[in-house]
Amino acid sequence: MKLYDFAPAPNPRRVRFFLAEKGVEVDNQQVDLTKGEQRSEAFRAINPAMDVPVLELDDGRCIHQVDAICRYLEELYPQNPLWGRDSFERAQVNIHNHQIMLNGLMAVAEAYRNTTPMFVDRAVPGPHNYAQSPELAARGMLRVANFFSDMDAHFAANQYVVGDYFSIADIQAVVVIDFAKWVKVRIAPEQQHLQRWYDQVSARPAAKA
């Protein structure tokens, strides 16, 4: 298998982290988003949504979109499950993973894509162009601050996102916290529960992937 990747970007990092937790190695091909390589004819044939990551299977079929890739990999490599160990735990992972996407990842993206010169007229990912909005960037910053304080409260009572079980939701959340540095938001000194969890998850060898 081959992963179409762009090392600095948050979304492909989620898949690299996931693969490293599974102990699975795949080929890697960088797609330089700063040069617009994701919009080339060749790459659009691989992924019409024009984003990374994309997982190319050995038979040439492709899967894009982080959750779809990681659910596929979980089926292929069921050891060390990262999407939950039983049906109710899987539901908890799904709930939190979804909420971290909506309230964390998309909040940082809202702040970042509406202010960064590289994303002029590209405020929303995908094939259509949308103008940047300073108002939306400001709302994104508010939402990022709320996400950080909500997570701090959550980790006062939970070792990981889902109780004492490390999951894909932790992977996503750590990537979001690091992505927030791009809009100059960091864990505040008083957010000790969030910091404790962040240090714990960031220390996993797979976090360096």
Next chain:
Amino acid sequence: MKLYDFAPAPNPRRVRFFLAEKGVEVDNQQVDLTKGEQRSEAFRAINPAMDVPVLELDDGRCIHQVDAICRYLEELYPQNPLWGRDSFERAQVNIHNHQIMLNGLMAVAEAYRNTTPMFVDRAVPGPHNYAQSPELAARGMLRVANFFSDMDAHFAANQYVVGDYFSIADIQAVVVIDFAKWVKVRIAPEQQHLQRWYDQVSARPAAKA
């Protein structure tokens, strides 16, 4: 099992449609969102995210958030699979279901929540308040129009969202098309492929659930 539901709202309809496709009946309790019942102390104990739908299991445990509920139900009732029949098809369903959520459901919500008096200061679901934005409402309307034309193009080459396989992604997409009526968007006369698919899926008995 019991479903906490609000009949007019799009998200719980997705679960009712799903259950009806499975031929599974559950108890139903209405939570009147127009009266703010989802913000009551009693309901917050059931679902701290303060939204519907919520599936209460027979042992009292609760699952909220549409995808988490429908994935749980798929495990419990694997007959007539709606999330894909093999791992690659499941990946396709996941990709499209996610994109329809981002580009369809959230686009209509962007247009609706930023204009409707009931959502003053509630432009984003969840525990935090955010002001409405006329600029964002206008962007939402552009995104809804693009979603309709993208889906029309998609159905020129596909019977259902994922080829010739009816899935949860079709359920979500039909609910989005109906939700768009709330912002006065309807399938245009020239969008014949979208109309063909919409008529086909809406005619399923489960669509009335």
